[in-house]
Amino acid sequence: MNKKLMHLLPFAIFLLFVSCGAGKQDPMKVFMDSEIAASNVKSAQFDISYEITEQGQKNNFVSHVWVSKIEKDGQSQLIFRLLEPNVTLITYDGNKFVATDMKTNTQSVSQKAGMVEQVAMQLAQNFNMIIDTKVDTAQLKQTLTGLEFLGEATVGDEKCFEILQKAEGHGEYKVETKYYFSQKDKLMKKYSSDVKDKEGKPVQAMTFEIKTLKLNPKIEANLFAQVVDTVKYKFEDIDAAQEQSPQQMETQEQDNGLLKTGSLAPDWTLTDKDGKPVTLSALRGKVVLLDFWATWCGPCKMVMPVLQKLHTNYQDKGLLVIGVNSYERNGDPVKFMKDNNYNYKLVLKGDQVAQTYKVEGIPTLYLLDKEGKIVFSQSGINQQLEAKLEELIKQLSSK
Numbered sequence: 059m060n061k062k063l064m065h066l067l068p069f070a071i072f073l074l075f076v077s078c079g080a081g082k083q084d085p086m087k088v089f090m091d092s093e094i095a096a097s098n099v100k101s102a103q104f105d106i107s108y109e110i111t112e113q114g115q116k117n118n119f120v121s122h123v124w125v126s127k128i129e130k131d132g133q134s135q136l137i138f139r140l141l142e143p144n145v146t147l148i149t150y151d152g153n154k155f156v157a158t159d160m161k162t163n164t165q166s167v168s169q170k171a172g173m174v175e176q177v178a179m180q181l182a183q184n185f186n187m188i189i190d191t192k193v194d195t196a197q198l199k200q201t202l203t204g205l206e207f208l209g210e211a212t213v214g215d216e217k218c219f220e221i222l223q224k225a226e227g228h229g230e231y232k233v234e235t236k237y238y239f240s241q242k243d244k245l246m247k248k249y250s251s252d253v254k255d256k257e258g259k260p261v262q263a264m265t266f267e268i269k270t271l272k273l274n275p276k277i278e279a280n281l282f283a284q285v286v287d288t289v290k291y292k293f294e295d296i297d298a299a300q301e302q303s304p305q306q307m308e309t310q311e312q313d314n315g316l317l318k319t320g321s322l323a324p325d326w327t328l329t330d331k332d333g334k335p336v337t338l339s340a341l342r343g344k345v346v347l348l349d350f351w352a353t354w355c356g357p358c359k360m361v362m363p364v365l366q367k368l369h370t371n372y373q374d375k376g377l378l379v380i381g382v383n384s385y386e387r388n389g390d391p392v393k394f395m396k397d398n399n400y401n402y403k404l405v406l407k408g409d410q411v412a413q414t415y416k417v418e419g420i421p422t423l424y425l426l427d428k429e430g431k432i433v434f435s436q437s438g439i440n441q442q443l444e445a446k447l448e449e450l451i452k453q454l455s456s457k
Contacts, residue, residue, distance in 0.1 A: 085205035085221045088239055095244035096190040101126040104188060104271040110388055111263040119145075125185045126277050128152055134191040135175065136182040137282045150178040151282040158284065158291065167286055168296035177296060180356030187246040188268065208236075213248045213267065217241045225393070232256070233390065243273065253390060264388045316416050316424070316435040323348075323426050324414050328382070328405035331392045336380070336405050339430065344378045345454045346426040347447070350408065350417045351381055353389025357439050358421040362400055364444045368451065369402035375455040376428070382408035385420065423447075427454050 103124050110117045125138040130152055140148040148157045155168040155177050168174040204224050211220040218238040225233040232255075238248035250265040286293070317323070323346075327337040338346070349365055351358035362381075369379040379402035383391040386407075395404055415424065418437070425434040425447065434450055436443065 082209075083207050083219055085207045088207070088219055088221060089205075089237075091244050092187075092239055092246055093190065093193050096186060096188060097193050099127075099189040099245075100274050101277055102185070102189050102271065102273055103275050103277065105269045106184070107267045107269055109263075109265045111260070123185060124277050124281055125182075125189055126282070127189060127191060135179075136185060136189065136191060138178075138182060138185065139281050140181070140184075147284060148181065149282050149284045150174075150181070151279070154283065155296070156284050156286060163291050164294060165286055165288075165291040166294040166296055170297040173297045176360075177356065180359075187249070188271065210241075211238055213238045213240075214269065216247060218247055233393070245271075247271075251388075262388070262390075315418065316422065316437065317432055319432050319435065321432055323424065323430050323432050324411075326411045326414070328408055328411065331404050331406065336403070341378060342430055343428050344376050345372075345428060345451060346430075347377065347379045347451070348415075348424040348426070349379070349381045350384045350412050350415070350420050350422045352384060352386045352420060353391055353394045354387055355420050361421050361423075361439045361443065362398070364447070365402060366400050367444075368447060372451050372455060373402075377451055377455060378403060380405060382411060384408040384412035384417065425450055425454075428457065 101124075106121045106123060108117075108119050108121070119142060122141045122143070123138065125136055127134055128137055129135075135152070137150050137152050138148075140146075144160055146157065146159055146161075149155070153169060153174065155174050157166040158164075159166075168177040206222045206224075208220040208222050211218050218240050221237045221239070223235045223237070225235070233251060233253050235249070235251045237246055239245070240247050246268070248265070248267045251263070252260065253262040255261055323338065325337065325339045327335050330336050347365070347368065349358075349361070351362070365379050365381070368377065373379075381391075381395070381400075381402060381404045383404065383406050391404060391406065395401070412420075412422075415422070420437075421439060422437040423435065423443075424432055427433050433454065434446070
């Protein structure tokens with residue numbers, strides 16, 4: 059999906075849910091109660107207010123959300139409408155996912171069974187603080203550590219419980235996250251996260267707040283759909299981009315809008331998670347696989363197990379896999395890789411490099427030979443990607 063569109067999407071919040079009572083609370087129970095409350099909501103209408111500060115720049119925006127729970131193929135799932143006025147409109151009606159970028163006049167569409175549910179599920183995680191399809195207490199117990207009940211706080215006009223979570227040890231960063239749970243309906247109404255370096259200097263701050271919440275309203279079904287207009291908008295087929303035939307892949311390699319195969323990959327220097335510089339030209343003699351990615355990108359997460367497998371199998375044969383974190387909004391790439399046991403190389407703040415490499419959508423991958431020349435490039439993923447990469451890596455490693 060086009061990165062100009064995906065930049066507009068809200069963040070996939072990894073923790074969600076609520077509590078009740080008075081006095082000092084057990085923070086784990088607050089989260090458990092919240093998850094139960096969210097699972098009992100059938101539909102909701104609300105606004106999410108975002109404030110993100112990174113590298114001294116503050117960004118504020120509001121998304122209007124309508125979401126409802128339906129039964130499909132014997133399972134509960136969320137359908138939704140997400141609107142950032144004059145910027146983007148995203149809908150999923152249980153059968154078709156449509157994302158309209160009003161800035162670039164582009165519509166991205168997924169409607170293939172199996173694929174569309176996967177695409178929609180990534181975005182639906184944004185709403186689990188208010189509405190959810192299941193009670194996953196096991197995941198909460200595994201994820202939540204170092205919780206501290208701070209007391210009561212007011213969010214909007216609601217009395218809430220405030221809970222603090224601290225995390226250390228991933229790279230050189232310290233993270234403090236605060237959650238605010240309504241005492242009235244047990245739902246999480248505010249979330250804030252502050253990331254600082256080892257010297258205590260701010261790296262990133264993010265806050266979102268739920269506003270104008272209406273629980274279980276009647277929402278007309280047609281609100282969750284939008285017309286695909288291939289005359290007014292440039293059409294992007296998400297399903298086709300992720301599932302191509304070998305013949306289509308070969309054609310795309312010849313002219314895919316990326317840097318030309320056979321050309322020397324532009325040099326760059328970025329820092330790794332420990333703050334050490336990594337220079338591409340210094341890696342000559344190794345086969346290098348570059349993956350431009352971000353923590354909010356669903357397809358990026360889908361390809362990362364493949365990259366880890368290639369790293370494990372071929373690092374001793376001269377392969378160096380490098381994840382180039384690019385177009386990041388609010389995530390912590392260092393923590394994400396650590397939490398998922400990905401240990402291939404990571405470099406940070408790759409936005410400018412991504413632009414040099416003509417990266418318009420992520421994930422985008424480049425495979426370089428031992429002389430630093432581009433052998434293969436691709437934007438997006440498909441079923442043949444792993445086999446294609448492994449075949450090329452074997453050939454390049456043996457030379």
